[in-house]
Amino acid sequence: MSLSVPVGSADPVDPAHPVTLDRREGPYGEVVLRRRGEHHEIIANGCFLMDTSDGRSERLLIDAAHEALRAAGRERPSLLIGGLGVGFSLAHASVNPQWRHIAVVEREQAIIDWHLSGPLGRFSASALADPRSVILRTDLLTHLRETEVRYDALCLDIDNGPDWTVTEDNETLYSPAGLALCQRGLTPGGVLAVWSAQPSPAFEETLRNAGFTGVRTEEIQVARGVPDVVHLAVRSA
Numbered sequence: 001m002s003l004s005v006p007v008g009s010a011d012p013v014d015p016a017h018p019v020t021l022d023r024r025e026g027p028y029g030e031v032v033l034r035r036r037g038e039h040h041e042i043i044a045n046g047c048f049l050m051d052t053s054d055g056r057s058e059r060l061l062i063d064a065a066h067e068a069l070r071a072a073g074r075e076r077p078s079l080l081i082g083g084l085g086v087g088f089s090l091a092h093a094s095v096n097p098q099w100r101h102i103a104v105v106e107r108e109q110a111i112i113d114w115h116l117s118g119p120l121g122r123f124s125a126s127a128l129a130d131p132r133s134v135i136l137r138t139d140l141l142t143h144l145r146e147t148e149v150r151y152d153a154l155c156l157d158i159d160n161g162p163d164w165t166v167t168e169d170n171e172t173l174y175s176p177a178g179l180a181l182c183q184r185g186l187t188p189g190g191v192l193a194v195w196s197a198q199p200s201p202a203f204e205e206t207l208r209n210a211g212f213t214g215v216r217t218e219e220i221q222v223a224r225g226v227p228d229v230v231h232l233a234v235r236s237a
Helices: 056-071 088-094 109-116 121-129 140-146 168-174 176-185 201-209
Strands: 019-026 029-036 039-044 047-051 078-082 101-105 133-136 151-156 186-196 213-220 228-234
Touching: 019 109, 029 109, 056 078, 056 088, 056 151, 056 186, 056 213, 056 228, 078 088, 088 101, 088 121, 109 121, 121 133, 140 168, 140 176, 151 176, 168 176, 176 186, 176 201, 186 201, 201 213, 201 228
Parallel strands: 078 101, 078 151, 101 133, 151 186
Antiparallel strands: 019 029, 029 039, 039 047, 186 228, 213 228
8 A cells, every 4th residue: 555645735744734645435434544743643534533642542541441350350351442543552552461362443444554554553563563462354343243252351442432423333332232242242340441532421321221330430631621531331240
């Protein structure tokens, strides 16, 4: 794959003028990779998804799940990450030797390409070279429905949150039916962690109604606006 800056595009070091590096039409809509100054950002169906400017949210997502498992006495757990994104979650998980196995589900071939042979590789190359890591090109719910593998932690960083999905079909993931599949994919006592751009009391209630226990929300402070959050829940043992 070749990524090139279009002729006549703005100065790539000017953060006020983002440069489009690649644009793809896929089965779930359009995905775009842009460079803004020194950083890269992913746009899905015209909606800003994430960028490489700050990975605190992604690190908390992984660490919160691991800490919950550690507190429960779970050693050498396995991890499934929903969404490859810019690779921060995968990269952070890979530096922790306690994770026994790290799988990432990503349904957009473009995003995988940007990591394997594009500019996002600098964030994920060492993690992808880790023998514990694997990328699964499929839809998350399809994987959870079809696999017989059970994970100790399931960390979701697919949308801007349960109340702000990138595509309408993603809403199923946060519904009772989708959460039932998340439970199916977890070991007893396994942890579900869901990143969100804003708190969602309604989603917390949905988690409880779906049979999850220990439902709580951790905040990540941001420069402006409401904090990002990670919703945490535990599958009953």
